Amino acid sequence: MVLRRGAVTLAVAAALLGPVAGFVGHALVPLPLRLAWFVVAFAAAVAPVPSFLAFVAGGVLLPVVPALAGWPNVSLMEQWALALLVTAGLRAAWRRDDAVPAPSRWAGVLAALVTASAVVAVAPLTVAHGGALELAGKAALFLRAEYVTGSSQRHVLASVASWAVVIEGLAMFWLARRMVAQVGRAPVLATLAGAATAVAAFGIWQWWTGAHLLAFWRQYDPHLRRINATFTDVNALGAFLAMLTPAVLWLSGAASSSARRVAWLLGGAALLAANVFTASRIAWVAAVVGVLTLASTAFQQGLVVVRAERLAHLRRAAWAAGIAAVVLLGGLTAWGTVRDVRVVTQRSYLDPVLATLNMRAPLAERLKGRLAFWDAGVSMVAQRPLDGIGIGRFFKDVSRYATNPEALPRQQENAHNYFLQLAAEAGLPALVVLLAAWGAALRRAQADAGDGRLAGTERWAAAAAAAGLIGFAVTCLTGHSLLLREGQFVTWIVVAVALGPPRGGAVASGRWRGAAAWTAIVLSIVSVVPRARAAIDAVDLTRVFEGLYDEEVFGDGRVVRWTEAEAVFHVPASAISVTFTVRGLAPVPQRLDVAIDGRDVDRLSLDDHNWRVVRYMLPARRTSPYRPIRLRIAPTWRAPGDARDLGVMLSGVEWTLPVAPP
Secondary structure (H helix, E strand, O other), rough: OHHHHHHHHHHHHHHHHHHHHHHHHHOOOOOOHHHHHHHHHHHHOOOHHHHHHHHHHHHHHHHHHHHOOOOOOOHHHHHHHHHHEEOOOOEHHOOOOOOOOOOOOOOHHHHHHHHHHHHHHHHHHHHHOHHHHHHHHHHHHHOOOOOOOOOOOOOHHHHHHHHHHHHHHHHHHHHHHHHHHHOOOHHHHHHHHHOOOOOOHHHHHHHHHOOOOOOOHHHOOOOOOOOOOOOOOHHHHHHHHHHHHHHHHHHHHHOHHHHHHHHHHHHHHHHHHHHHOOOOHHHHHHHHHHHHHHHHHHHHHOOOOHHHHHHHHHHHHHHHHHHHHHHHHHHHHHHHHHHOOHHOOOOOOOHHHHHHHHOOHHHHHOOOOOOHHHHHHHHHHHHOOOOOOOOHHHHHHHHHOOOOOOOOOOOOOOOOOOOHHHHHHHOOHHHHHHHHHHHHHHHHHHHHOOOOOOOOOHHHHHHHHHHHHHHHHHHHHOHHHOHHHHHHHHHHHHHHHHOOOOOOHHHHOOOOHHHHHHHHHHHHHHHHHHHHHHHHHOHHHHOEEEEEEEEEEEOOOOOEEEEEEEEEEEEEEEOOOOEEEOOOOOOOOEEEEEEOEEEEEEEEOOOOOOOEEEEOOOOOOOOOOOEEEEEEEOOEEEEOOOOOOOOOOOEEEEEEEEOOOO
């Protein structure tokens, strides 16, 4: 008992030393926000259930607050969740009320697999960052600095950020399970459905005003207004709305008064409209799948009792609806093919459907280049099926694994299929564990939906959560909203609702699963050292660039890469000189500082728009096989219509090796 309490306390302390400490102590975070963390933690200690339900209701609304208030890009949702988790962790350690049923152990296995993957992913960085201890210190500083105010997937420690998002989602699952055990399924799911209605309403306002739309989608689909509401991705918003549509539908049907029924019907209409405005095709399909699944479950599990004479009528109506859907689909296919509607020319919310069904367009175009991303993902799985390439690495390495890199719409991008991305980054075992955890939740929800001993609201909540989770799983086939913190939090809360309160029999019947889970965790830990050594031996830092955007062809035909405010590339330690070309195009003069091996060696003033060829002689080095070349540019700027923070253009990086004696 003492060891357990000590271990949990140390884990909570580690969380405090990471992003919580960074948030509370970060100079850019306004003082009221820093003080609010302690207020939230105190409230969670005094009233854990109301605090959790408040998070469920308000958490998904928080991501937009910094933009509205002009604050730095900090994740208020994450900090609120960590306040709840830290408090709950301490309570679990010292009050012995942390019983968790066997199926939740698979969340622990997934956490172990992802953690091992993250360690292996960052292990090669020890070659260029002074060893394991120094890199660990930099990772701790990262969690207390850049991670607090948002970090790019191009960041050298992007794998740490990817790992943290997954771990926070699993921790929220643990907390949600505890709360569902105390209040039941229905209050948690109803609260989340209300939050989805508020998010949808905000999205409709965004569509009406055009405020806070993502710059990328304004450029990519200039003739179609795609909303993101409080999310950082339009497809993730669509997945969220699709997942909660069955819950809102249930609540409208189960309302105890006409006023509540009208309110929930209006909420359902808001979800439908906002989902349409995302223009996410897979989210539309997911919403339909979720609603049909809820209807099917309701009839199969006896939630809706139909008299025999009406059952035949309903069957005929279902057949008629199916035939009408097939006819409609055929008509839309013919219309889209005749008009030759393309993704790049879509101007209405019907055009994405017509472009998808256009038989004259290549499949790769209709899927917006996803085939090339999937091809790279399959190559990653084929080469590293058991352990993957490392969590958070898909974005950076996709072009290395693509069969035809020229077919990639972008040289750095995610898989647009979360299942494939998880398998590629963390290995097939991680995907199996995720699906097993979701499968356990779905089986339990289906069983409870048909359990006449449970209250009707609990049965309906189980059915609605399962239907929403199935719909969300559909969106994972072409999207990756689980890469986002808000996607992780909400999804695992729904999984906890589907799994329901723990039952005594679940622990006894799951002993073999517990043994298997602990075996998998131990194997994950043991495998880290040999996997990390292999990754270090295989590293080639001359192919690793930090702080650089994708390659592009400039007007004179030169292949260039724009830098961010800071960029790093490496050359072999045996090189005797390095040469590269830079050019600044900012409307104001820029300063370029060059550092080699951590020492400043030059400062250039880029006040014209000409190419500069720079060359540096390199002294002998024996402590590391590579030497870093770091560029710092100030100020950065943004070109018209370009949302990127641009530094300078970099081209022609070359180095000279010593000539071997004859």
